[in-house]
Amino acid sequence: MRIVFATGNEHKMKEIRAILGDLDIEVISMKEAGADVDVEENGETFEENALIKARAVSKLLPDDIVLADDSGLVIDALNGEPGVHSARFMGHDTSYDIKNKAILDKLSGVEEEKRSARFVCAIAMVLTTKCGRTEERVTKGAFEGCIGYEIKGENGFGYDPIFYVPDVEKYSAELSFEEKNERSHRGEALRKMKEILREEIL
Numbered sequence: 001m002r003i004v005f006a007t008g009n010e011h012k013m014k015e016i017r018a019i020l021g022d023l024d025i026e027v028i029s030m031k032e033a034g035a036d037v038d039v040e041e042n043g044e045t046f047e048e049n050a051l052i053k054a055r056a057v058s059k060l061l062p063d064d065i066v067l068a069d070d071s072g073l074v075i076d077a078l079n080g081e082p083g084v085h086s087a088r089f090m091g092h093d094t095s096y097d098i099k100n101k102a103i104l105d106k107l108s109g110v111e112e113e114k115r116s117a118r119f120v121c122a123i124a125m126v127l128t129t130k131c132g133r134t135e136e137r138v139t140k141g142a143f144e145g146c147i148g149y150e151i152k153g154e155n156g157f158g159y160d161p162i163f164y165v166p167d168v169e170k171y172s173a174e175l176s177f178e179e180k181n182e183r184s185h186r187g188e189a190l191r192k193m194k195e196i197l198r199e200e201i202l
Contacts, residue, residue, distance in 0.1 A: 001063065001064060002033070004065070004066050006030045006039075016067075019191060020190065020197075025202060030057050030066075049070035050124035051068075051138065053124070054068035055126050066125070072119070073086050073119055077114050082103075096158055104150070116146050117147050119143040121186045123140075124136065124138045135201070137193070139190075140189055143188070145166065147163065153174035154173060155175060156173040172184075
């Protein structure tokens with residue numbers, strides 16, 4: 001049995017392996033597992049989308065533990081947008097440089113106390129037992145901060161360069177790999193899922 005994570009994103013896989021690496025089980029991406037499926041994430045919440053993805057990949061890999069995540073940036077001043085549409089915001093093929101600049105433009109003139117935001121991540125697990133029963137679990141994590149006033153930092157990816165973390169006075173893209181894993185929404189959700197895997201599954 002393996003853990004197959006439903007992503008082809010190597011940035012994500014680096015974070016995932018760092019956190020799940022001490023479980024005594026192989027952790028690979030769905031690409032490495034040979035699962036090629038294009039899933040329409042049409043849920044209304046992060047939890048729904050993560051489950052949609054995990055279920056689709058689990059059908060292709062019924063002997064594995066399948067994990068999938070859905071994550072995004074929730075900006076209070078934009079009524080929660082881009083939210084579950086974070087990856088598709090302004091189109092799948094639009095670069096994050098353009099997306100990040102567009103968000104900063106939308107928040108032009110918005111005062112500091114109203115720029116609150118958070119990264120949210122839901123992780124779903126789907127496992128088919130030997131008796132054919134389907135086990136499902138979902139965990140969630142959040143990373144609180146605010147939207148800064150510039151694009152800054154070389155680490156991270158996506159919306160990290162506009163996400164400011166007040167208590168360390170750094171943008172998310174300025175955090176080290178270890179700092180980000182310690183604080184991030186995905187890190188929190190993964191640690192919760194790791195405990196479920198350790199206590200209930202493995």
